[in-house]
Amino acid sequence: MGIRKFGLLVILLLYYTISLASHQRDSISIDTRWNQWLISSISSKGDWVSVYLNYPNNRSQSKGFALHIETKKRIEITGISQHQFTAIDFLIGRRAAETVELDLKTQKEISLGKLKQQDWIEAMQTLYFINENNQLVLRKYEKKGAKEILKLEKIASYSMNPSKNQLLYQKEGETVLYHLDLKTLKEKRLLDLKESFSGATWSFSEDVISSILENKNIVLIDLSKGSFKTIELPKEERSISNVWSSFFSNNDLFISYQVLNAVEKDPIKDYLDIWNGNDRELKYKTSGAGWGESGVYPPKMEGETKAVVYQSSKEELIVLPQDAKKKYLNIGVPNYLLVYDPLELQDYSETFEKVRYRLFQIDTAKEIGDLITAINFESYYRKSPDNRYILYPKNDIWEIYDFETGKRMSFLNTDTFNFPIWSSDSRFIYYHNYENLLQYDVTTQKTRKITNLKGKNRFSIVNSIREGNSVYVDVNKPTLFYIDQPNNKTSYYSFFKGKLTNIVDTTSNRLNTSYLNRGVSDDGQTLVWTEENYNQPPTVKVFRKGKVTTLLEAAVPKELYNWRKQKVIHYKDKYGVDLTGVLWYPKDFNHSIKYPMVTYIYERQNAIGSYFEIPKVFDTKGFNRTVLNEQGYFVFQPDTYVSEEGAGLSALECVTKGIETITALEPAIDKTKLGLMGHSFGGYETSFILSQSKLFATGVSGAGAHDLISFNYEYNYMLKMPNWFRVEGPQQDLRDSFGDNSTKYYKNSPIHFAQNFETPVLLWTGMKDDNSNWEQTRHMYIALKRYQKPVIALFYKREGHSFNNKKEQLDLTYRVLDWFDYYLKGETNKEWIAKGIDYNNY
Template identity: 70%
Template sequence: MDIRKWYLLVIMFYSTITLANVERDSISIDPRWNYWNVEKISNNGNWVFVYKSYPNDYSKNKAFVVSVNDKKRMEVTGIDYYSFTATDFLIGKRRMETIELDLKTQKEISLGILQQQDWIETNQLLCFINEKNQLVLRKYEKKEVKDILKIDRIATYTMSPMKNELLYQKEGENILYHLDLKSLKENSLLDLKESFSGATWSFNEDVISTVLQNKNIVLIDLKKRSYKTIELPKEEEFIDNVWTSFFSNNDLFINYQVLNSIKVPVNDYLEIWNGNDRELKYKTSGAGWGESSIYPARMGGITKTVVYKSLKEHLVVLPYSDKLKYLNIGVPDYLLVYEPLELQDYSENFEKVRYRLFQIDIGKEMGDLTTTSLFGSYLNRSPNSRYIVYPRGDIWEVYDFELQDRIPIPQKEMYYRPLWSDDSKYIYYQDGENLLEYNLQTGKTKRLTNLKGENRFSVENAIGSIDCKYINSTYPIIFFVSHPNNKTSYYSWYKSKLTNIVDVTLNRLSTFYLKRGIANNGQTLIWTEENFNQPHTVKVFRKGKVSTLLEAEVPKELYNWRKQKVIHYKDKYGVNLTGVLWYPKDFNSSKKYPMVTWIYENQGAIRSYFEIPNVYSEYGFNRTVLNEQGYFVFQPDTYASEEGAGLSALECVTKGIESITALEPAIDKTKLGLMGHSFGGYETSFILGNSKLFAAGISGAGMHDLVNYYYEYNYMLKIPNYFRAEEAQIKMKDTYGANPTKYHNNSPIHFAQNYKTPVLLWTGMKDDNVHWEQTRHMYNALKRYRKPVIALFYEKEGHSFNKKKEQLDLTYRVLDWFNYYLKGETNKEWIDKGIDYENY
């Protein structure tokens, strides 16, 4: 073919695609929509890094550093991995290059392309390896910035978690060096005879352990500059996956695998699922996260545990069983021992585990500590390692290792783990109404707040490690409160004084941004505040007062038309429910408008969200897009009653629509649409089979056959779906065998023959959360009864959509579907072709 003709055909092909996209992309999103993101506050509270984000065009995003004192801002777009110095510098990366920006003079200096870099806040040091392979320490002082140390021929370094110590090797050497970042003293530790593979640090960072290639462990005392080599017990098979952690007294906990070299021939072609199998989590994908230390049998080996006693220089071999596991909680001479699968019965998402105390020196168990699920999420060791707090039944309990005594705290609120004071004398916890302080020495409880009703608390400036979270008593405790009726507030507690930073409000206060916006001393706070007709505004609390740091920069004409109506009503059981109605743009009370109802459990909190119109939605729904296209949008609460989740959703939605249409006559009751995703998709499909209210429905990634779903293996969670049907969102309570009628009565697929409403089904073919075959089954049922149905199966997407192409396609098909059935826009060829059973 003539190259010119080929080139012309290519041009025509791409022009056709572009034209098709232009014709299809009929929604015009104003390019001025934006919102503020609070990213980081300087530790002195003088500066804050913010993004101005444009959700419909990321290329327009901008970054700024804002002065908290005078509100002046400087654009720093393109800079990331940033840190603030106490002397008003911003250090960050622009592409590959590290830059140093003087925020007062706006002078910028390039430090080059660095191999590694770390900001050390306590010493005001920038540590990095430059292009000459020099380790450099750059000091930021009030009068000047200068390099105070350079060490040649450094390939890489390892820094301690608290950033006080540095370990490294030099090019061409196997000697391990140590640098004290306070004294700047360099010490040669030992010749490892190999490359340094990394370190496990002790609590005080004065001792490290490192695993050598031969699986021996070297324990190095950084202060004494001495070391010990720990040899693991001799094994007939190969040792691998050696993992270490410290106790608070520098004893060392060691887990390792002994691999099995014997191959089982049947495993090449057969996988056996026994009736008594408790390891179903590992049947489909081999080792999961953490499995190498918990279920090594799936790796072809077993896990063994030893403890190295540092002072005695003695290795204690712990009793071994293929079912028995040990948990290091950091308390000297004590471990927890447990059998991970002892209580596994697949009736719960997270199986309960029975934890027992084990004393290392005597080599014996000391009885049960607690039986609970998600123990690691709630366990909290005191800073002095004398106590642990954990859930036990309906209470919190403290174990005192010094006295071997239990201290009950008579309230447990599972949404919040208790925190310690930094001196280990107090515990801060909540009882579902107030924040409390428990004194371990006196046994007395003091109430820090005096609130009423159901309240949940979240302390935003707790510090410490994953298993040891505590409050720094030097500074205020900053906490967020979630009140009844979707109200929120911010408080601080300091020196027995409670300060109300933001009073109880219906505005949405961002805890996500507040966590990033607390200065070290707790005296300056930054957060965003919004409401449905108030865009994200950046607020600051400083010197005891709240002010606006950054006004929203969304033109008012884009949202000043917004109107909502919040209704409260009851279902037939007397349960209080909330519904939120959003009005169409350019609303005219003398006209009639179609309405789309979106459902997914409780929806009351969304009344305070400032939503930006966006066609890139993970599930094809954006209420503001629908409002701008001339739709009412209604979002009522639903819940699972004793009758079942489907019947309850039918009751909640029916009552909600009856209530809202009685209050707003502009809603066209003949043009109602219903839509939901996941659990909301299940609710949607069930309602459409049991109601004639709706003229169109869209159900995404829903559970359609509860019997099939109940017996399904969940490939995301790696367990059967029993618990998800009995508990979780559907809350059937009973097994299918105990109450099959309830399952049948709440399964959408059993009502497919009753459908009067055209329905669009959609799912992702990589959905392992709710398997895509559930959607295929519902499609087949509706097709069998010749109901108007189209099903969309997106090959590369999962439970919700991440790719822009698929997000855009789904959004437009959702709009096409509702426009077709609720507005009479029947020029949608893909719908016409898909629902007419007489033409194909």
């Protein structure tokens, strides 16, 4: 392909000299003008936004800009990363190893040097850092400009509180710990630690800290009083390790630690790893059966975990009841802990084991009943900002426990993947019921609707605040939320002081939320996002002063995409389940010509209908629909789901119905030149469909499971557990064990139908894949080879489940294109394919 005379450069990917067996594919020309706008961050006042014009196929062209929202003044900031706007129009960021300061008014840039530590304090408009000369510098940004308001010499390091208004530090060569009040700039000597400061755990009110000393004792420092107390752990004959502390909201301290027992090296471990049938701790097994680099286990350290509570008001240490199976979880509520046995209910049927959490009252040293039996509770529970309540999922409800009254409240749980959010005053909980956004009042225990919509809708609050397990919205600012509505319709709303405001009307465009949390001003009055569709490159939009305007138009020349066309179809399978398929048309489409079609599958894909995709040859799974469109292919992406029949048979039904529907609607599809492709679960689906159907002329199956029986009985080193939970549950969803319904496993395993294959298939996998073991691909290859079926398998030595290396990404993309060109376009000059599938030519 030629280079355009008007200066357009074409990427000739020849610098990757990759041998494709004995044949090397011609490079694909990708126009260097393909680009997309990405939002990076917004200033706290909402007057500046940083955006990047990203060129995925030639990163050297990419540029960054600081853009003033009102004037649209654009200042290039290419090369500056991790940046922060100040309130007086400065930008602070990193250029290579140095921190730089850019005056956005004068565009003058200065270097602050290679800083050893740095923090930006928004509330004080101050940059705190330790420079190359070990000086602690406070640089404040005021109306007159930037100036240093404090400089302390010979500072080794500092630690800052979560609210960023206090510093703790030591000076070079000293062990004295100092405290600096960042509001008053008053320095105070706290105490001589006699050792280096290891860091601090801050109390809820941030007026007390705890720090673990080298001798494993804990020093508790009251910053307001300038006093300290050393907490000595109970005397132990054995060594203490892994000391950890956390505060309750009343400044009591929870401390856990491990008492170790050095066990003599077991000579059996040099050559044997024993997996017991009653082992509940398989999650501690690692790849290679836990062997070190030398092939020998290191001496194992064993011990028991113990816990104590230090009551600050009484200055007493309470030793908590302990046994080998008992662990404690501090949720910050005074006088209460949760106690649990992490392995009590372990049966490997879930990604995370079920755990029974019981309430433990510290002052009585007694358990007072079960709170919840849950999966992954430590990640799922949500504490109210005032520490009075905790909220957690319990089957089909969200339950609230009130620690003041000991009572429980609840409301319906319709979506366990979208967590309710507290209000900052701890009175309300915001959640949705798949139709409307709702507000639950914990005082009245009544629910009100915030929106009044119909149909199945999903909601996402975009300016929530997270502090540990407390996630809430500020009641003094607008709450902004995104709605994903049926048929890929989207919209934005604002809710403030009981008033609902529509920011963006319902649209079929994709409102990109990927960077949205970086695009909301502190006061919630300014919102920046990108808007796109399959035939509309991303534009940057802004909501400010009550109206929406376009901040940046798309920068992609129209001739690169104005040919794009899609068809969205809706159909039903034999069970009456609603399905959607999206057909993408080839470039320069001509109704009078027949075109081959590649179908790509992976569960439900209808949301991709509004994505603006840029052609790229570097892809983690070797698939880019726009590259295929530009190479003269239809691309079809139909939904699949799992029915009672099983994942394979269900995929066969969904895809067959989709192909029948779309080929009836679009006569330009050549029904004799259909290809099928999928990765991971889609790779499994692809293999199964090809084992049952004659619809397709060829297929490409990547990193999939091919034998559900052996896959079911594999140990998954990525998830650290047996695979049967995923086969019976999440994806394959066979719902029964193999012992209870072996027929279902056989009927849904493509490897058991290898002898029936009539379709040439390209298999590929990464040999470092711990998610879907690469041996699954080799087994499928061996099965197909046994029956002399046309198959080639690609085993990439350096890659895992998805590809990260450019060389392998490019190689896979080219081989997939070669494969489809060979079987769907009749381009049989691909020597690596012709030789690899000819059983008469060994």
